Amino acid sequence: MRAEIIAVGTEILLGEITNTTTPFVARELADLGIDVYYQSVIGDNAERLEAAIKLADSRSELIILTGGLGPTKDDLTKQTLAAHLNEKLVVDAPAMAYIEEFFARSKRPMTENNRLQAMLPANSTPLKNPVGMAVGALYQAPAHTYMLLPGPPSELEAMFIDSARPILVAKFKQASVLESRVLRFHGIGESALVTQLADLIDSQTNPTIAPYAKTNEVTLRLTAEATDQANAQQLLIELEAEVQARVGAYFYGYGEHNSLEQVVVQLLKQRNLTITAAESLTSGLFQSMIANVSGASTVFNGGFVTYSLAEKAHLLQIDAAQLHKYGVVSQETALAMARQAKQIMQTDIAISFTGVAGPDTLEGQPAGTVYIGIAYRDQAPIARKFSFSKSRNSVRQQSALMGFDLLYHLLVVDK
Numbered sequence: 001m002r003a004e005i006i007a008v009g010t011e012i013l014l015g016e017i018t019n020t021t022t023p024f025v026a027r028e029l030a031d032l033g034i035d036v037y038y039q040s041v042i043g044d045n046a047e048r049l050e051a052a053i054k055l056a057d058s059r060s061e062l063i064i065l066t067g068g069l070g071p072t073k074d075d076l077t078k079q080t081l082a083a084h085l086n087e088k089l090v091v092d093a094p095a096m097a098y099i100e101e102f103f104a105r106s107k108r109p110m111t112e113n114n115r116l117q118a119m120l121p122a123n124s125t126p127l128k129n130p131v132g133m134a135v136g137a138l139y140q141a142p143a144h145t146y147m148l149l150p151g152p153p154s155e156l157e158a159m160f161i162d163s164a165r166p167i168l169v170a171k172f173k174q175a176s177v178l179e180s181r182v183l184r185f186h187g188i189g190e191s192a193l194v195t196q197l198a199d200l201i202d203s204q205t206n207p208t209i210a211p212y213a214k215t216n217e218v219t220l221r222l223t224a225e226a227t228d229q230a231n232a233q234q235l236l237i238e239l240e241a242e243v244q245a246r247v248g249a250y251f252y253g254y255g256e257h258n259s260l261e262q263v264v265v266q267l268l269k270q271r272n273l274t275i276t277a278a279e280s281l282t283s284g285l286f287q288s289m290i291a292n293v294s295g296a297s298t299v300f301n302g303g304f305v306t307y308s309l310a311e312k313a314h315l316l317q318i319d320a321a322q323l324h325k326y327g328v329v330s331q332e333t334a335l336a337m338a339r340q341a342k343q344i345m346q347t348d349i350a351i352s353f354t355g356v357a358g359p360d361t362l363e364g365q366p367a368g369t370v371y372i373g374i375a376y377r378d379q380a381p382i383a384r385k386f387s388f389s390k391s392r393n394s395v396r397q398q399s400a401l402m403g404f405d406l407l408y409h410l411l412v413v414d415k
Contacts, residue, residue, distance in 0.1 A: 002061055004063050006040050006041075006049075006065045008077045021066045057144060065146070066151055069134035087123060091118055092135045124137035124148075130162055136164070179226075188218065208223050274299055274300070277350065279303070282399050328354055329354060338351060349377070352371075368395050
């Protein structure tokens, strides 16, 4: 089975958005044992898209088109594919009912072009969109299988997992079983992690190891093939044990979408602990990341953003003379911020961030100098110094993530 992915959208060609959907689909297909031989990006142009589909017909059996399913004039994917297949566009009744209900509920007028989102090539199997309004489709021709998926990542991923993947599993069932496991790491770069695992990667046959660099972290996808699920899982267990023995100090969790902040919030819930934060250079970023996690209110009631020295003294009730003596960018200030935040908010844990985001120096300290303090239960507060690089916002993001990293290792050790 050879597959090809065609991403449709002029905005991708112009670099206005990053194409994250093609890598997602490629990884999912790899999990199913379906090889992706070709990938391409085509602008919103019917003639060029038709040429791309014809080329795909000549070399691939499964052709997946992403994007261009919306209601505007430049959304031409389903029309182009329907013409290529000599099929008419027909209305999918459940999708149309959902769209009509959406506009009625929101008390907004529904324009005629919105109906296009509920249409698909005749004789297609509709793919339900649990997040948006554009229906997807799977069309089986004698020699080819075509799949239409939406462009927005949240819609595509939900549609693929809920509707498309089960169909592909049934349709292209493999003689063997493929099982995958995603390991997530923070605090180590991709090159360093790969170096630690070089011999395993170089000699891999089954199972395989695929590293992926994410923003400020790295993931490893381990994939095993066997005659049944139990044997595949055993291969993964054995390989993961090798990996953990070498780079386990940087490991924090599993899963494609299980972020570091989600893991920490879950640990806080499990241990029935509460947390607060006092942020200077991160200016609320850490607290915002906590609030993005569903159910965070059970462990986090609020915190402080004390950007200036004056507000550190005022809101956190830190002695101004001490702040002037040691400076804002110091271990002493990080300790005081964590200690005072915990006392004022009466939480089990408090974390503090102070430093220099850049691009200029502060108090003689270079950009990227960061102190993170933690006050945990009745233990003496601790503070660590870090030197981050890259842009101002990158320093802030790295600081917040490192805060979660420190908390993760603290909570794992103190079970």
